[in-house]
Amino acid sequence: MLSRIKPFIESVGTKATSKVESAGRLGIFILNTLSRLWMFRFPLTETIKQIQFIGARTVPLIIISGLFTGMVIALQFYDTLIRFGSVELLGAAVAMSLIRELGPVMAALMVIARVGSATCAEIGIMRNEQQFDALDCMGIDSYHYVMLPRLMAALISVPLLTAIFDVLGIGGGYIVGVLIHGVSDGAYLIGMADTIVWKDVSMGIIKSSLFALLIIWISMAKGFYLHIEQKQSGAEGVSQATTEAVVLSAVLMLFVDYIVSSLML
Amino acid sequence: MTNSVQHIIEAKNLVSHYGDRQVLNNVDFKVAKGEIRVIMGGSGSGKSTLLNHLLALLKPTSGDIVVDGVDVVNADRKTLLALRKKTGVAFQSGALFSSMTVGENIKLPLVRHTKLDANTIDIMTRLKLELMNLAGFEHLMPSELSGGMLKRAGLARAVIMDPKLLFFDEPSAGLDPVTAVELDELILKLRDAMNMTIVVVTHELESAFKIADKITVLFDGSVAVTGTVEEIKNSPDERIQNLINRRPRNEVVNAEQYIERLTTGKN
Numbered sequence: 001m002l003s004r005i006k007p008f009i010e011s012v013g014t015k016a017t018s019k020v021e022s023a024g025r026l027g028i029f030i031l032n033t034l035s036r037l038w039m040f041r042f043p044l045t046e047t048i049k050q051i052q053f054i055g056a057r058t059v060p061l062i063i064i065s066g067l068f069t070g071m072v073i074a075l076q077f078y079d080t081l082i083r084f085g086s087v088e089l090l091g092a093a094v095a096m097s098l099i100r101e102l103g104p105v106m107a108a109l110m111v112i113a114r115v116g117s118a119t120c121a122e123i124g125i126m127r128n129e130q131q132f133d134a135l136d137c138m139g140i141d142s143y144h145y146v147m148l149p150r151l152m153a154a155l156i157s158v159p160l161l162t163a164i165f166d167v168l169g170i171g172g173g174y175i176v177g178v179l180i181h182g183v184s185d186g187a188y189l190i191g192m193a194d195t196i197v198w199k200d201v202s203m204g205i206i207k208s209s210l211f212a213l214l215i216i217w218i219s220m221a222k223g224f225y226l227h228i229e230q231k232q233s234g235a236e237g238v239s240q241a242t243t244e245a246v247v248l249s250a251v252l253m254l255f256v257d258y259i260v261s262s263l264m265l
Numbered sequence: 266m267t268n269s270v271q272h273i274i275e276a277k278n279l280v281s282h283y284g285d286r287q288v289l290n291n292v293d294f295k296v297a298k299g300e301i302r303v304i305m306g307g308s309g310s311g312k313s314t315l316l317n318h319l320l321a322l323l324k325p326t327s328g329d330i331v332v333d334g335v336d337v338v339n340a341d342r343k344t345l346l347a348l349r350k351k352t353g354v355a356f357q358s359g360a361l362f363s364s365m366t367v368g369e370n371i372k373l374p375l376v377r378h379t380k381l382d383a384n385t386i387d388i389m390t391r392l393k394l395e396l397m398n399l400a401g402f403e404h405l406m407p408s409e410l411s412g413g414m415l416k417r418a419g420l421a422r423a424v425i426m427d428p429k430l431l432f433f434d435e436p437s438a439g440l441d442p443v444t445a446v447e448l449d450e451l452i453l454k455l456r457d458a459m460n461m462t463i464v465v466v467t468h469e470l471e472s473a474f475k476i477a478d479k480i481t482v483l484f485d486g487s488v489a490v491t492g493t494v495e496e497i498k499n500s501p502d503e504r505i506q507n508l509i510n511r512r513p514r515n516e517v518v519n520a521e522q523y524i525e526r527l528t529t530g531k532n
Contacts, residue, residue, distance in 0.1 A: 122364075125363075126362075129358060129360055129363075130356045130357070130358070130360040131360050131361075131362060133317075133320075133322055133354075133356065133360065134354065134356055134360035136320075136321075136322060136349075137320055137322070137349060137352070137354040137432075138349065138354075138373065138374045138377070138422075139345075139346045139349035139350050139374070139377075139378065140373070140374075140377050145377075
């Protein structure tokens with residue numbers, strides 16, 4: 001009996017310690033990256049390059065997804081509100097749900113899909129091709145040269161992308177509510193302006209900044225520690241690490257979303 | 266006896282593990298200034314591990330490594346950085362950054378570590394490209410180069426700071442014979458023209474015999490022998506003769522262990 005239970009307990013133990021180790025590595029990774037802020041000069045050129053990749057090139061995706069998200073929630077809210085005869089609340093409802101919740105979450109999901117996966121794969125391949133060893137040997141700090149610019153660029157870009165998402169979403173809601181279903185445009189816009197307060201906006205900014213940190217952190221670390229965490233090297237390892245990065249950052253993002261909402265509401 | 270010779274690399278009693286597995290076993294390794302030293306051995310002999318220790322990419326379980334007067338095992342970040350500016354490393358597949366052009370890759374150490382103006386850096390980059398027969402390729406991306414060109418571009422980046430000490434991992438692996446010979450010529454040229462000390466890790470015999478002043482042969486994590494090309498060729502050690510003459514290893518099969526391995530799958 002014992003001989004059957006022992007391997008099971010062993011495997012549970014091994015899994016548990018590997019998870020703890022992995023969490024520890026994540027912690028060390030972000031501390032190392034952040035410490036480069038005061039150890040070196042700010043990597044401005046690289047950060048601008050990354051803003052181009054993380055921010056500017058994600059804008060088209062954010063525009064399309066923002067517009068459709070706004071349109072569909074306007075449709076749903078219109079259908080609900082008309083039953084209670086209060087369609088004039090449409091603008092407020094659309095804007096409130098976008099700014100507080102859907103904007104940060106949907107924009108973050110788009111960033112995970114486009115930036116998180118690409119970043120993890122790129123850094124994983126850099127690890128596979130000994131590029132981090134090469135950086136070490138050239139006396140160039142990997143955290144300062146590769147990680148910090150990406151972290152900074154994400155922290156700057158994601159809240160801005162979220163803002164674009166919100167604006168386009170409100171525009172999409174306007175198209176469906178005002179142009180298609182004939183809600184008065186005054187009610188839509190003034191209702192929105194009257195309801196939204198700074199606390200709603202700040203909640204959106206806090207959420208999107210936290211999501212940015214979370215996404216880029218996990219994506220970079222999963223790629224960077226590829227050689228330690230993945231059983232297979234090569235393409236298999238990169239694909240596995242990318243999957244883990246995307247799943248983990250999406251799940252943690254939703255968890256953090258709930259925590260922040262419950263703390264701020 | 267060795268007092269007259271100045272050693273740029275001195276590793277003593279090096280022991281190294283990957284997990285529980287011992288990879289290096291009491292390795293002593295000394296390289297004199299201006300020498301071309303080849304580290305040879307089959308797959309799994311520990312030669313890449315030894316290289317990683319010399320580059321301070323791995324920390325040994327025990328033992329000392331002194332490179333150019335710096336104790337690399339215990340050195341702090343700044344001391345190590347100063348050493349690395351004087352050391353060049355060419356990686357097996359070049360390890361160029363795929364997001365930058367070949368030229369940007371090669372000039373990266375100069376851009377990061379010197380305050381030279383852009384024109385001077387460009388000229389120095391082109392000089393190294395000429396030396397590596399890569400003139401005109403500076404605006405291409407690494408993905409547009411062949412394997413041999415990638416290695417030469419990696420070598421150009423390794424020597425851009427005019428290092429005193431150059432490490433080269435597997436210069437001829439995966440190359441056609443002509444390109445491999447060209448790279449060997451380049452290594453000799455670098456030593457003669459720039460007076461570098463060069464450590465080459467390879468398993469290509471022909472290349473090793475052509476460029477080496479001395480060869481260190483590793484077997485199962487231990488130094489089997491260190492000597493000149495002639496000494497290696499005439500070594501009475503059977504394992505070395507097997508390596509030179511490409512004879513397969515004659516492992517004595519222990520019948521009991523063999524059955525054990527087959528039935529339990531355990532080594």
